[in-house]
Amino acid sequence: MSIDIKGILxxxxxKEINFLLDADGKEYSDKEARQILADLLAKGHKLIPMTQCEGFDPFGGGCPGHPIDEDEAKSDKFNLKKALKQQKRSRDRVKQIASYLKENAPALPKKPENLNLF
Known part of the structure; x- marks a missing residue:
């Protein structure tokens, strides 16, 4: 699963973008988040992964797909809706996105000044 960068913008x-966190869990300001997203777009990225994903293609391909254990898929425990709700609540997901942003976006100054992107 991924988030479309242009879709977010x-x-x-x-409205304020207030859901992107750095690797330490600190919330980026709206201006910082917009700068990060603009930097990713400038690099040609179209997508941000919502979870850690081996082989993720940020340039439009997204997740290449991953095998699911057949027994797990058949069991009552495998409920996609429930899994998605748990995933939304997961701080790990946010940390993974923050880690991805940290690796793929340049470091921002502590107090960005005069960033009038949009």
Missing amino acids: SLYQG
Whole structure:
């Protein structure tokens, strides 16, 4: 699963982007988040992974798909809706996104000044 960068910027036009965290769990400011997303777009990235994903293609391919154990898929425990809800609540997901951003976006100054991106 992934997040479309242009989709975020479109959806949050005129709204604060306040859900991106750095690797330490500290929330990026709206300006910092927009700068990071703009930097990723400038690199050609279209997507951000929502979870750690081996082989993730940020340039549009996204997740290449991963095998699911057949027994697990058949069991009552395998409930995609429940798994997605748990995933949304997971701080690990946020940390993984933060880690991805840290690796793929340049370091921002501590107090970005005069960033008028949008």
